[in-house]
Amino acid sequence: MGDAIVGVVANPLSGRDIRRLVTQASVFPTAEKANMIQRMLTAFGAVGVQRVLLSTDLGGISATVFRAIERHRDQDARWPEADFLDGRPIRQTAQDTVDAVRRMVTAGARVIVCLGGDGTARVAASAAGDVPLLALSTGTNNVFPAVREATIAGLAAGLLATGVVPAEDVTTRAKLLEVRAGDRTETALVDVAVSTERHVGARAVWDPATVTQVFCAFAEPDAIGLSSVLGQLSPVARHEPYGVTARLATGASRQVLAAIAPGLVVPVGVRGIEPMHPGVVHLVDARAGVIAVDGERELTFGPGEQPSVRLRADGPRCVDVAAVLAASARLGLLRRTAADPGSADTDRPNGGVSARKEF
Amino acid sequence: MTDTVERKALTRERLLDVYRMMRTIREFEERVHTEFATGGIPGFVHLYAGEEASAVGVCSNLDGRDTIASTHRGHGHCIARGVDVGEMMAEIYGRKTGSCHGKGGSMHIADLSKGMLGANGIVGGGPPLICGTALAAKLKGTGGVSVAFFGDGGSNQGTTLESMNLASVWNLPAIFVAENNGYAETTSSTWSVASDNIADRAAGFGMPGVIVDGFDFFAVHEAASEAIARARDGAGPTLIEMKFTRYYGHFEGDQQTYRASEVEHARAELDCLKRFADRVTETGELARADLDAVDAEVATLIDQAVAGAKAAPLPTEADLLTDVYVRY
Numbered sequence: 001m002g003d004a005i006v007g008v009v010a011n012p013l014s015g016r017d018i019r020r021l022v023t024q025a026s027v028f029p030t031a032e033k034a035n036m037i038q039r040m041l042t043a044f045g046a047v048g049v050q051r052v053l054l055s056t057d058l059g060g061i062s063a064t065v066f067r068a069i070e071r072h073r074d075q076d077a078r079w080p081e082a083d084f085l086d087g088r089p090i091r092q093t094a095q096d097t098v099d100a101v102r103r104m105v106t107a108g109a110r111v112i113v114c115l116g117g118d119g120t121a122r123v124a125a126s127a128a129g130d131v132p133l134l135a136l137s138t139g140t141n142n143v144f145p146a147v148r149e150a151t152i153a154g155l156a157a158g159l160l161a162t163g164v165v166p167a168e169d170v171t172t173r174a175k176l177l178e179v180r181a182g183d184r185t186e187t188a189l190v191d192v193a194v195s196t197e198r199h200v201g202a203r204a205v206w207d208p209a210t211v212t213q214v215f216c217a218f219a220e221p222d223a224i225g226l227s228s229v230l231g232q233l234s235p236v237a238r239h240e241p242y243g244v245t246a247r248l249a250t251g252a253s254r255q256v257l258a259a260i261a262p263g264l265v266v267p268v269g270v271r272g273i274e275p276m277h278p279g280v281v282h283l284v285d286a287r288a289g290v291i292a293v294d295g296e297r298e299l300t301f302g303p304g305e306q307p308s309v310r311l312r313a314d315g316p317r318c319v320d321v322a323a324v325l326a327a328s329a330r331l332g333l334l335r336r337t338a339a340d341p342g343s344a345d346t347d348r349p350n351g352g353v354s355a356r357k358e359f
Numbered sequence: 360m361t362d363t364v365e366r367k368a369l370t371r372e373r374l375l376d377v378y379r380m381m382r383t384i385r386e387f388e389e390r391v392h393t394e395f396a397t398g399g400i401p402g403f404v405h406l407y408a409g410e411e412a413s414a415v416g417v418c419s420n421l422d423g424r425d426t427i428a429s430t431h432r433g434h435g436h437c438i439a440r441g442v443d444v445g446e447m448m449a450e451i452y453g454r455k456t457g458s459c460h461g462k463g464g465s466m467h468i469a470d471l472s473k474g475m476l477g478a479n480g481i482v483g484g485g486p487p488l489i490c491g492t493a494l495a496a497k498l499k500g501t502g503g504v505s506v507a508f509f510g511d512g513g514s515n516q517g518t519t520l521e522s523m524n525l526a527s528v529w530n531l532p533a534i535f536v537a538e539n540n541g542y543a544e545t546t547s548s549t550w551s552v553a554s555d556n557i558a559d560r561a562a563g564f565g566m567p568g569v570i571v572d573g574f575d576f577f578a579v580h581e582a583a584s585e586a587i588a589r590a591r592d593g594a595g596p597t598l599i600e601m602k603f604t605r606y607y608g609h610f611e612g613d614q615q616t617y618r619a620s621e622v623e624h625a626r627a628e629l630d631c632l633k634r635f636a637d638r639v640t641e642t643g644e645l646a647r648a649d650l651d652a653v654d655a656e657v658a659t660l661i662d663q664a665v666a667g668a669k670a671a672p673l674p675t676e677a678d679l680l681t682d683v684y685v686r687y
Contacts, residue, residue, distance in 0.1 A: 016558060018582050021567045021597055030555040060555030198642050201577040302643055
């Protein structure tokens with residue numbers, strides 16, 4: 001067994017798109033992203049992670065974390081050794097996330113924590129291979145990443161990386177949607193939307209009147225975004241082996257009041273709705289338009305390209321934070337012996353482990 | 360989402376118009392770059408090449424009720440607002456036929472008849488002006504909006520920050536467009552702008568702030584369209600930050616020892632004209648031949664503008680005392 005290594009990739013641009021203008025979405029501050037990483041470093045240190053690989057960005061996150069690490073050196077609570085990936089060239093595009101995740105995988109990261117929105121998680125997942133992914137929300141309409149305290153996520157990632165909680169028990173394989181248009185392929189973790197817009201433009205999709213078809217890997221009734229429309233009609237959980245697709249039309253007799261974006265609750269007309277089974281190819285019923293993956297317009301297509309969407313069962317391996325900490329409770333991994341606070345035991349990962357249940 | 364204000368759809372006609380605008384700015388600037396090197400142009404020029412999608416993406420959403428205030432890098436804003444290209448070139452050459460009768464030069468081109476309040480030699484000079492015109496539009500109920508363009512350097516000026524505050528307090532139909540081209544003269548914005556994004560400052564003034572890929576006409580147009588519709592609808596100001604690169608130095612003659620190969624990369628991979636052309640031909644909205652015809656037309660226009668400027672007379676001594684506030 002190699003070193004207990006965790007990778008952390010953070011998207012400096014998440015939480016800043018046009019939805020701050022067209023909806024009530026808030027700006028997710030860079031300082032908070034940097035703070036989340038610091039809180040994770042504390043959690044990693046507490047459970048014995050040896051090394052952390054951090055992404056580099058020009059948005060101010062890595063610079064802030066770097067300063068914090070320098071300042072932290074003399075303090076008691078140990079942070080693991082942290083290495084910033086040499087991000088050259090930093091393109092300030094999604095490719096930076098792909099590059100960072102690939103390098104983390106190559107360097108032996110056992111878990112990759114990803115800070116961003118659905119878009120960031122989608123891109124990170126495409127590069128993570130079989131390494132478990134823990135996606136935390138710092139974006140806008142987030143469905144896939146969890147809104148969760150970074151310290152707890154850090155403990156979970158750490159317990160996984162050190163191997164004391166076996167990954168097989170606490171990770172699940174997510175579903176994935178694969179879109180093909182001509183010779184191009186994109187993937188989505190939550191939804192694929194077909195829009196009548198002609199251009200990628202400002203990327204986000206916030207006007208349901210432009211959407212004619214939606215494909216969902218899962219559709220939760222309490223989600224935000226287009227998948228919630230299907231979630232209200234025909235909910236599909238993340239773990240269920242199928243997805244769901246629907247045709248939307250403004251004038252349809254069946255209307256669902258849905259939260260499409262923060263502060264935007266609008267009626268959405270739904271025509272047909274049907275399940276998606278893994279491997280079955282669903283054709284896009286439009287001659288031209290734009291395809292949005294996980295809420296971002298990404299692919300334009302024209303006549304003759306006939307885009308198609310299929311559900312795949314082999315999405316990223318995702319860390320179930322609650323399951324990791326439940327396992328830790330069961331195994332007593334975070335228990336320490338109070339009688340001997342100064343002993344070497346308390347400093348060691350898993351020091352004072354007791355598998356007894358204490359009632 | 361603002362529903363009461365109509366957005367301008369990007370019809371074939373309008374796509375050709377915006378391409379013509381962007382191409383005109385590019386050709387104008389490339390030509391000024393060459394002409395300046397030959398010594399025919401007096402004073403300083405600051406070129407807008409590379410940033411065309413910003414001026415055109417924003418201004419193509421405006422109409423006759425609206426006003427804009429520009430910067431020292433103002434040629435693009437002038438052209439996008441419809442200022443006559445021949446008169447602009449003559450102004451840059453300091454000729455009597457120029458927009459300001461040859462007395463302003465590159466940094467002071469203005470045309471109030473076009474709602475163009477002027478290029479501005481003062482960094483951060485534009486934002487206070489648009490608070491005035493936006494207030495006027497609001498009080499008169501014209502539905503007009505005002506747009507101030509400023510750079511990353513201008514974003515740090517007190518005038519800009521005060522104006523954003525005032526616009527928010529008075530709920531003005533004002534749009535603040537931060538054109539972050541990475542350098543305030545020679546100082547990197549990553550060093551000089553304390554917030555990590557200029558757009559993030561909007562929160563402090565109680566207005567929305569968004570970041571837009573300034574090389575992408577469609578992204579700019581869409582964001583500007585929403586911000587302008589919102590302002591017309593009485594919902595107040597917006598800050599939009601364009602992220603991109605200028606293709607030339609701060610001024611013509613700048614050795615640019617402070618930056619590396621980013622321009623090469625931008626010209627090859629990110630260029631707004633190239634991306635626009637690829638996009639509209641891919642979707643079949645326009646044909647290459649349509650775009651080529653515009654290119655030829657623009658080349659002739661710029662040739663004529665330069666020839667006209669060179670042939671035009673200089674202002675005379677008597678012109679010195681015209682258009683002044685006080686008669687001596």
